[in-house]
Amino acid sequence: MITIDGVTRVRGRTRVLHEVSFTARPGRVTGFLGPNGAGKTTTLRVLLGLDRPQGGTALIDGRRYADHDRPLTVAGALLDGSGAHRSRSARSHLRWVAASNGLPRSRVGEVLDLVGLGAEAGKRAGRFSLGMSRRLGLATALLGDPPVLILDEPVNGLDPAGIRWMRTFLRDSAAAGRTVLLSSHLMGELAETVDDVVIIDRGRVVAAGELAEVVGGHATLEDAFLAKTGSEGVSW
Numbered sequence: 001m002i003t004i005d006g007v008t009r010v011r012g013r014t015r016v017l018h019e020v021s022f023t024a025r026p027g028r029v030t031g032f033l034g035p036n037g038a039g040k041t042t043t044l045r046v047l048l049g050l051d052r053p054q055g056g057t058a059l060i061d062g063r064r065y066a067d068h069d070r071p072l073t074v075a076g077a078l079l080d081g082s083g084a085h086r087s088r089s090a091r092s093h094l095r096w097v098a099a100s101n102g103l104p105r106s107r108v109g110e111v112l113d114l115v116g117l118g119a120e121a122g123k124r125a126g127r128f129s130l131g132m133s134r135r136l137g138l139a140t141a142l143l144g145d146p147p148v149l150i151l152d153e154p155v156n157g158l159d160p161a162g163i164r165w166m167r168t169f170l171r172d173s174a175a176a177g178r179t180v181l182l183s184s185h186l187m188g189e190l191a192e193t194v195d196d197v198v199i200i201d202r203g204r205v206v207a208a209g210e211l212a213e214v215v216g217g218h219a220t221l222e223d224a225f226l227a228k229t230g231s232e233g234v235s236w
């Protein structure tokens, strides 16, 4: 369970998050949606302890991420890139992360299979396509078998097959009971994947709830967003 309560983040003179509050629940995929620059990445960075808020709390299972004894077993995150050094193979990267977090080496083969990279385990990360890099990042996030997954723009840049694979993976993760929180500026792509939606615009949450509730009487999620924010011509 993810609980974000009144998070405010100021950068220089700009308030980039204004008392952001929402929850993401187990067994559900929650889409954190909004245009470029709305504050999605900043919120996820606060949640992972990479950015310090000026106010409010962002908790995973009741504690800040960094306050958990073994964070990788509580939440797995996929932010920019796979995190692997270009010259390392997928397998050696995962072994290194496992060893440095006290996780069993046997888990490396399991996560490679889970993301469909078993046959590419010996290949250097620098030679991976974007889709493969994304899968390696996911494999890393899954090493600790965490009940919570936090993903920043997981489908951005993927081809249709990659998007379909990611969609199925995220749905299966929620069906297995995980809490899945993902950000995206691609509302159309996500409408088929998410159960719950949180829409953020210029640092403020403008809508939150079950997908059907947020779409309401509008034809699409994007129409609902435009109606709620009154913005036209936003850069998606």
Ligand SMILES: Nc1ncnc2c1ncn2[C@@H]1O[C@H](COP(=O)(O)OP(=O)(O)OP(=O)(O)O)[C@@H](O)[C@H]1O
Pocket: 011, 016, 034, 035, 036, 037, 038, 039, 040, 041, 042, 043, 185
């Ligand atoms: N390192 C930084 N220094 C100063 N301002 C920043 C920094 N990173 C982000 N911002 C500003 O904070 C605001 C929120 O940015 P953020 O990256 O969280 O948005 P986002 O919703 O993730 O956007 P995108 O979809 O483009 O990734 C933006 O106005 C951005 O310009």
